[in-house]
Amino acid sequence: MTTDFDTDTTSARAIFQSYDGMEGLLQEPGLAVIAPSGLPRWRDLVMRGYPGLIAAGTVGLAASWLAQHYNAPVMLFALLIGMAFHFLHEEGRCVAGIEMSSKTILRIGVALLGARITISQIVSLGIMPIATVVVAVLSTIAFGLVAAGALGLKRSFGVLSGGAVGICGASAALAIASVLPKDPEAERNTILTVVVVTALSTVAMILYPLGAVALGLNQSQAGVFLGGTIHDVAQVVGAGYSISPHAGDVATYVKLLRVSLLLPVVFAIAMIGARGAGGKAGPRPQVPMFLLGFAALVAINSLGWLPRIAQDGASTLSRACLVAAIAALGMKTSFKALLTVGWRPIALMVAETVWIAAVVIAAVLLTRAG
Numbered sequence: 001m002t003t004d005f006d007t008d009t010t011s012a013r014a015i016f017q018s019y020d021g022m023e024g025l026l027q028e029p030g031l032a033v034i035a036p037s038g039l040p041r042w043r044d045l046v047m048r049g050y051p052g053l054i055a056a057g058t059v060g061l062a063a064s065w066l067a068q069h070y071n072a073p074v075m076l077f078a079l080l081i082g083m084a085f086h087f088l089h090e091e092g093r094c095v096a097g098i099e100m101s102s103k104t105i106l107r108i109g110v111a112l113l114g115a116r117i118t119i120s121q122i123v124s125l126g127i128m129p130i131a132t133v134v135v136a137v138l139s140t141i142a143f144g145l146v147a148a149g150a151l152g153l154k155r156s157f158g159v160l161s162g163g164a165v166g167i168c169g170a171s172a173a174l175a176i177a178s179v180l181p182k183d184p185e186a187e188r189n190t191i192l193t194v195v196v197v198t199a200l201s202t203v204a205m206i207l208y209p210l211g212a213v214a215l216g217l218n219q220s221q222a223g224v225f226l227g228g229t230i231h232d233v234a235q236v237v238g239a240g241y242s243i244s245p246h247a248g249d250v251a252t253y254v255k256l257l258r259v260s261l262l263l264p265v266v267f268a269i270a271m272i273g274a275r276g277a278g279g280k281a282g283p284r285p286q287v288p289m290f291l292l293g294f295a296a297l298v299a300i301n302s303l304g305w306l307p308r309i310a311q312d313g314a315s316t317l318s319r320a321c322l323v324a325a326i327a328a329l330g331m332k333t334s335f336k337a338l339l340t341v342g343w344r345p346i347a348l349m350v351a352e353t354v355w356i357a358a359v360v361i362a363a364v365l366l367t368r369a370g
Contacts, residue, residue, distance in 0.1 A: 052097015082330020
């Protein structure tokens with residue numbers, strides 16, 4: 001059994017056996033974590049993870065101190081400092097904890113954001129974000145399918161990369177890969193997609209907030225733009241809250257709308273693939289737990305059942321988790337792997353990124369003009 005401690009490469013390999021790795025543990029029958037010296041499982045996980053957790057937490061604390069003293073975005077500091085410590089993720093005792101920070105701690109932080117959002121806030125956004133997200137996601141997958149053929153790549157790679165760019169980055173890549181037809185290049189394509197969408201999402205986290213300001217978008221519009229275009233949840237949160245708390249809330253809601261489309265998209269791909277393979281069934285997707293947690297906290301807060309002190313505590317803990325997660329993502333970011341692949345797959349994902357950005361910004365500007 002592998003867990004959130006394992007590297008993306010290992011997850012990409014194991015995902016072909018289990019879909020659960022998308023948002024939690026990878027369940028593989030017959031395998032189990034062997035705790036040394038008879039330690040209980042939870043103690044074994046703590047012993048494996050604490051060096052990396054401490055590293056990510058230390059970078060997060062340093063970023064918070066710098067942000068307070070220089071009045072700059074804490075997420076950006078966490079990302080940049082984390083990238084300087086990328087060597088910690090290459091090998092050694094910190095790898096497991098860095099993986100946990102970038103996955104489990106991230107999901108906890110995102111789920112806790114639900115404590116500061118209510119249904120009334122969501123309703124006030126109107127139908128535009130929902131329509132924008134649906135059109136953006138579906139058109140990006142279709143664009144990837146067509147563009148892959150034009151570039152001489154397999155159409156399955158276009159679906160994989162388009163889904164990763166359109167929905168939720170690395171998690172979507174692993175989920176979609178689990179139901180695509182298997183071929184000798186499937187594993188390499190999955191790993192490549194994870195690396196490239198993570199790099200593109202990191203770049204977008206830095207540049208898109210500047211673009212939103214340059215376009216004169218208000219906080220709600222900026223949130224829709226960021227949440228509808230950036231690939232990974234962590235970078236959406238980082239970009240949104242670097243503008244303002246309201247923009248961060250809107251960006252998180254819009255991003256989670258995209259995440260919610262993962263299940264129907266994966267089921268549709270699995271059904272089409274099964275029909276093409278003579279009805280052979282693929283793995284069964286499961287609902288991301290952090291999405292359920294986020295929705296539950298939104299519902300509880302909307303009903304007025306969450307005391308103010310609990311809202312403040314959840315907000316503080318959420319921010320701490322997200323800063324640590326951003327630091328861990330920085331530690332995982334490496335551009336060296338991109339030098340070993342051809343230009344076509346990278347060009348395809350860049351084109352898909354530009355496409356979804358153009359679709360969302362067009363919708364935002366059209367709404368503003370109306």
